[in-house]
Amino acid sequence: MTSSRKVVLRFPPQAANQPLVCELSLKFGLVFNILRASISPHREGLMLLEIVGEPDRQEEGLRYLADKGLGIEALSQDIRKIEERCFHCGACVGVCPTGALTCDRESYLVSFEEKQCIACEICILSCPTHAMEALI
Amino acid sequence: MGETLRTYEEINEKVKRGKAVVVTAEEAIGLVRQKGLERVAREVDVVTSGTFGIMCSSGAFLNVGHTKPRMKISEAFLNGVAAYGGLAAVDLYIGATQPAKDDPLNKVHPGEFKYGGAHVIADLVAGKDVHLEAFGYGTDCYPRRTLSTWIALKDLNQAYLYNPRNAYQNYNVAVNCSDRTLFTYMGVLLPNLGNAGFSSAGQLSPLLKDPYYRIIGIGTRIFLGGGTGYVSWQGTQHNPGVKRNEKGVPLSGAGTLAVAGDMKGMHSDWLWGVSLRGYGCSLALGIGVPIPVLDEETLNHCAIADEDILAPVIDYSDAYPNGTGEMLGYVSYAQLRTGRFTLAGKEIAASPLSSYSKAREIANILKSWIQAGSFQLSRPVALLPGPESGVIFRNLTERPANHHQTAIRR
Numbered sequence: 001m002t003s004s005r006k007v008v009l010r011f012p013p014q015a016a017n018q019p020l021v022c023e024l025s026l027k028f029g030l031v032f033n034i035l036r037a038s039i040s041p042h043r044e045g046l047m048l049l050e051i052v053g054e055p056d057r058q059e060e061g062l063r064y065l066a067d068k069g070l071g072i073e074a075l076s077q078d079i080r081k082i083e084e085r086c087f088h089c090g091a092c093v094g095v096c097p098t099g100a101l102t103c104d105r106e107s108y109l110v111s112f113e114e115k116q117c118i119a120c121e122i123c124i125l126s127c128p129t130h131a132m133e134a135l136i
Numbered sequence: 137m138g139e140t141l142r143t144y145e146e147i148n149e150k151v152k153r154g155k156a157v158v159v160t161a162e163e164a165i166g167l168v169r170q171k172g173l174e175r176v177a178r179e180v181d182v183v184t185s186g187t188f189g190i191m192c193s194s195g196a197f198l199n200v201g202h203t204k205p206r207m208k209i210s211e212a213f214l215n216g217v218a219a220y221g222g223l224a225a226v227d228l229y230i231g232a233t234q235p236a237k238d239d240p241l242n243k244v245h246p247g248e249f250k251y252g253g254a255h256v257i258a259d260l261v262a263g264k265d266v267h268l269e270a271f272g273y274g275t276d277c278y279p280r281r282t283l284s285t286w287i288a289l290k291d292l293n294q295a296y297l298y299n300p301r302n303a304y305q306n307y308n309v310a311v312n313c314s315d316r317t318l319f320t321y322m323g324v325l326l327p328n329l330g331n332a333g334f335s336s337a338g339q340l341s342p343l344l345k346d347p348y349y350r351i352i353g354i355g356t357r358i359f360l361g362g363g364t365g366y367v368s369w370q371g372t373q374h375n376p377g378v379k380r381n382e383k384g385v386p387l388s389g390a391g392t393l394a395v396a397g398d399m400k401g402m403h404s405d406w407l408w409g410v411s412l413r414g415y416g417c418s419l420a421l422g423i424g425v426p427i428p429v430l431d432e433e434t435l436n437h438c439a440i441a442d443e444d445i446l447a448p449v450i451d452y453s454d455a456y457p458n459g460t461g462e463m464l465g466y467v468s469y470a471q472l473r474t475g476r477f478t479l480a481g482k483e484i485a486a487s488p489l490s491s492y493s494k495a496r497e498i499a500n501i502l503k504s505w506i507q508a509g510s511f512q513l514s515r516p517v518a519l520l521p522g523p524e525s526g527v528i529f530r531n532l533t534e535r536p537a538n539h540h541q542t543a544i545r546r
């Protein structure tokens with residue numbers, strides 16, 4: 001029986017330019033969709049991936065990626081910003097790897113663009129007011 | 137010093153008539169660029185500054201009123217957060233960074249620090265009921281030993297913030313040179329110079345508009361937490377003698393303010409309990425200070441802009457915790473405000489821990505209060521120690537247990 005799951009992959013800088021994800025289909029017969037990705041040189045890369053296939057094969061595929069040095073986390077949640085709890089400090093902006101959180105350089109207000117978010121949750125750690133929240 | 141353009145009395149006379157010309161620090165910078173110092177100094181009476189940021193050295197004195205029978209509170213908890221009871225019977229002091237007594241702290245690192253002293257203060261200001269649990273050892277005059285009740289701000293005899301150190305004049309830019317993520321009071325710092333945290337409001341920040349403490353002193357009336365407060369003393373770690381650039385701007389953290397103000401006049405918009413992951417809880421607070429343009433020099437200082445203010449970049453994986461004094465370089469607030477700067481050939485994302493938009497709002501609110509005639513300027517009764525005062529910020533010299541001196545009478 002095939003099933004689908006979403007995972008967040010973290011690429012250390014040295015793994016960013018290897019075509020590791022393709023191996024999921026070549027070696028393990030899995031179908032994958034890259035939902036969101038942010039890979040840039042010299043920075044940790046992040047990819048939100050949907051994987052479709054036999055659960056056992058999914059496990060094998062993910063273990064293969066983990067052995068190649070990738071960080072793997074299950075994605076089980078969506079991220080939202082609770083506006084009334086945000087005082088627009090910007091602490092989250094500098095740690096967000098994808099630019100989903102940005103600070104307008106005129107108004108200095110911080111806004112959240114959900115489409116760009118890969119749910120890495122770094123902003124939740126860095127927000128002093130609990131304005132960033134993960135919905136389970 | 138130059139010619140005196142106006143006195144406090146003249147300014148307050150104009151404030152009373154609703155005729156004072158007030159601009160924010162940002163506006164002052166623009167005006168001076170456009171029209172020149174001399175002309176703006178003649179036109180503008182007051183410049184308002186503002187800052188909104190996390191200020192750990194904050195706390196509140198609360199007098200909760202006497203119980204019947206009376207009680208000398210020696211140990212007290214407000215919503216489970218310890219308040220200091222080593223004062224007279226029902227006076228308490230609650231510090232902003234005090235964690236709740238059952239907080240797991242950093243046992244599982246990084247701890248969440250969801251609720252602490254700052255949150256108690258914020259809850260009181262928001263008008264919420266706060267649970268008070270207290271213990272006393274019992275005396276002939278204060279026999280009662282235990283107390284469990286609810287308190288609210290409106291019922292307290294006195295409730296005032298007394299913050300030993302706020303409004304730092306300039307501050308560090310924190311980075312992380314190590315290969316692990318750090319959880320600091322400067323925010324989450326990603327490994328290998330992954331990001332940078334900074335905290336001053338820069339060109340809006342009160343003490344950067346009065347670098348030599350010519351104007352702001354003990355007794356200066358200020359915007360504090362949405363209400364009115366006063367500068368009450370030099371802040372702890374006030375360090376006026378640090379190196380300065382040619383505009384007089386300190387090249388590192390320098391002056392600080394101790395401030396006090398009635399919590400009953402404050403508002404939740406300007407006073408927040410916050411949690412810094414892996415570090416602790418703290419208070420995010422708004423402060424605004426009006427600066428009377430007494431002479432051209434005052435305005436010249438008010439016109440100091442972000443590009444004139446340099447902050448030292450410090451490694452929080454080593455130099456800061458170990459107190460080595462090592463510095464990686466300087467970066468200007470103008471650069472920091474762009475969200476990126478370059479250090480050792482690497483581009484680093486910089487994010488503030490203080491809210492520039494709220495700092496700007498505070499400067500504007502204070503401006504509107506003065507324009508409306510509801511906020512008069514006060515002349516300080518004493519100035520803060522300046523660069524020549526010899527006041528310096530020392531580190532502790534540790535001495536072995538047997539190296540104590542008997543007190544010398546002076």
Ligand code: SF4
Pocket residue numbers: 079095096097098099100101116117118119120121122123124
């Ligand atoms: S979870 Fe937060 S930090 Fe991570 S991508 Fe989304 S908004 Fe950015």
Ligand code: SF4
Pocket residue numbers: 081085086087088089090091092093110126127128129130131132
């Ligand atoms: S860290 Fe939190 S409070 Fe600060 S801007 Fe981001 S969401 Fe808002």
